[in-house]
Amino acid sequence: MELALDLLGFTARSAVIFVTVVATTAAVVMLLRRARFSGSRGGSLEVKYLNERFDNLRSALELGTAQSRAAAKALRGRQKARDKTREAGAAGRPSVYVVDFDGDLLATATASLREEVTAIASLATKDDEVVVRLESGGGAVPHYGLAAAQLARLKERKLKLTVCIDRVAASGGYMMACVADQVLAAPFAVIGSIGVVAQVPNVHRFLKKHDVDVEELTAGEFKRTVSLFGEVTDKGKAKLQEQLEETHALFKAFVKQHRPGLDVDQVATGEYWLGTRATELRLVDALTTSDDYLLRRAAEANVFHVQFHGDTSWRDRLVGVAGEVLERGALRLLERARAARFQ
Numbered sequence: 001m002e003l004a005l006d007l008l009g010f011t012a013r014s015a016v017i018f019v020t021v022v023a024t025t026a027a028v029v030m031l032l033r034r035a036r037f038s039g040s041r042g043g044s045l046e047v048k049y050l051n052e053r054f055d056n057l058r059s060a061l062e063l064g065t066a067q068s069r070a071a072a073k074a075l076r077g078r079q080k081a082r083d084k085t086r087e088a089g090a091a092g093r094p095s096v097y098v099v100d101f102d103g104d105l106l107a108t109a110t111a112s113l114r115e116e117v118t119a120i121a122s123l124a125t126k127d128d129e130v131v132v133r134l135e136s137g138g139g140a141v142p143h144y145g146l147a148a149a150q151l152a153r154l155k156e157r158k159l160k161l162t163v164c165i166d167r168v169a170a171s172g173g174y175m176m177a178c179v180a181d182q183v184l185a186a187p188f189a190v191i192g193s194i195g196v197v198a199q200v201p202n203v204h205r206f207l208k209k210h211d212v213d214v215e216e217l218t219a220g221e222f223k224r225t226v227s228l229f230g231e232v233t234d235k236g237k238a239k240l241q242e243q244l245e246e247t248h249a250l251f252k253a254f255v256k257q258h259r260p261g262l263d264v265d266q267v268a269t270g271e272y273w274l275g276t277r278a279t280e281l282r283l284v285d286a287l288t289t290s291d292d293y294l295l296r297r298a299a300e301a302n303v304f305h306v307q308f309h310g311d312t313s314w315r316d317r318l319v320g321v322a323g324e325v326l327e328r329g330a331l332r333l334l335e336r337a338r339a340a341r342f343q
Contacts, residue, residue: 042311045119050098050303054295094127096303098294103136103173107143110150115308117150121157129160129301132180133290138171138193141247147172148254151179164290165189170272174283175251178258182285184293191278194255195270196248198240200226259283 059075066072099116101109120130132151138144154161163169163180170193177183177191185191207214207229214229225236225243252268262282278284294303 043115044309044311045115046307046309048305048307050294050305051298054298054303094129094301095124096129096131096294096297096301097124098131098133098303098305100133100305100307101136101147101176103134103139103144103147103176105139107136107139107147107172110143110147111310112308113147113150115310116306117153119308120306121153121159124157124159126158129162129297130154131162131164131290131294131297132176133164133166134169134173134177135165135167136170136173136176137168137190138173138175141172141196144172144175148176148179151176155179155181162293164288164293165191165275165284166290171195175254178255180258183283184286184288184290185275185278185284186289187275187287189275189278190272191275191283192267192272193270194251194264194268196244196251197270198226198244201228202226202230202232204229204231 062075063072066075097120099113099120101113103109124130136144151161151163161180163177163183165173165177165183165185166189167186168190169177169185170190174192174194204214216224216227216230218224222236222239224230225240226232248268252264255262255268256264259282267281267283273281273283275284275287279287297303
């Protein structure tokens with residue numbers, strides 16, 4: 001019996017060590033990953049003329065559906081004429097600059113966004129427009145706060161800003177979206193989740209039960225409120241709740257500032273809505289996909305896709321892959337936990 005208890009105790013200690021090592025490794029990888037994005041000064045800006053792409057798609061379909069060789073030949077002639085007309089009229093038209101933001105928990109796409117915004121802000125005029133194709137379920141508050149601030153730079157320069165949401169813009173994602181002059185969403189896009197959450201697993205009682213000591217030393221009464229290994233106290237939980245409420249109040253004020261016609265108290269409950277209902281609540285201005293909106297704009301403007309590519313070494317790429325693996329694993333665990341809770 002004692003041997004079995006010893007084995008169980010050893011197994012528990014081994015499990016704790018394993019969790020600690022994994023958590024430490026994840027933290028190191030994430031720090032290195034952040035250093036990769038913040039420290040890299042090289043890179044290149046790629047610009048694609050989307051009007052030509054749209055025309056090429058149309059031309060390919062026209063040729064593919066031509067009923068005869070003669071019809072195809074005639075189509076090629078009309079297409080060449082159309083290309084010349086497009087090139088001749090391009091000079092006097094306004095520009096639409098399209099950027100993509102695919103958000104993760106740490107909003108790492110902000111590193112590219114800031115370069116793209118800087119480039120556009122240095123060239124665009126008041127007649128031009130910036131379209132952000134945004135997809136994000138939110139994440140860390142300071143990271144998404146910085147991402148939203150990058151979009152605010154465009155507004156400060158009096159540039160028209162449109163955000164298109166095809167699938168999801170929730171929590172920090174909506175913090176970014178609300179900065180825009182107009183927010184467009186697909187009918188079944190997930191919108192909202194104006195709230196703040198903090199989830200901290202705590203293994204203190206488990207460690208205490210198996211005689212595992214973890215020394216957590218702090219200077220400052222609230223340097224740690226609720227932590228992984230320390231004892232959770234009522235005072236610590238109350239302080240953490242106070243911090244969450246303060247952050248939520250700032251979030252609500254930010255949304256109200258950028259969308260003054262919105263009843264913030266009605267929608268700032270942490271709930272999310274699909275695009276159709278979000279439009280009724282005025283979280284979204286109109287229902288459409290980014291594809292349709294850009295196709296319409298291409299009829300009257302030059303549409304350019306702007307994307308910044310940072311220079312990365314093989315070490316950076318290795319760290320990035322490791323970070324992605326760990327992040328996806330964490331997300332899978334969260335999703336499984338949610339699924340188990342709702343079953």
